Amino acid sequence: MTVNRALEDSLMDAPVKVDVVLGEARVPVEELMSLSEGEIVALENSMTDLVDIYVSDRLMARGRLVVADGQLGVTLSEIVDGRSQGFA
Numbered sequence: 001m002t003v004n005r006a007l008e009d010s011l012m013d014a015p016v017k018v019d020v021v022l023g024e025a026r027v028p029v030e031e032l033m034s035l036s037e038g039e040i041v042a043l044e045n046s047m048t049d050l051v052d053i054y055v056s057d058r059l060m061a062r063g064r065l066v067v068a069d070g071q072l073g074v075t076l077s078e079i080v081d082g083r084s085q086g087f088a
Contacts, residue, residue: 019053022045023044023045025043027041053076063076
């Protein structure tokens with residue numbers, strides 16, 4: 001296989017949106033509007049549950065939250081097969 005360096009370089013510079021979904025919470029609008037700084041909203045997931053990793057709004061992987069050198073990160077645990085979601 002021939003590698004097209006120009007194509008590879010341009011792909012490496014393409015912006016990609018990555019979202020890590022920690023969990024969900026259903027909060028009535030009235031309660032949401034009455035929240036003040038420092039209040040906590042409990043999520044439905046626990047800290048040990050896998051988080052969903054979306055790339056450009058497509059679920060691509062799942063992972064676990066980690067803290068390394070004071071930074072929050074995610075270790076990949078599973079790659080999601082997009083074909084099972086109806087993606088080509």
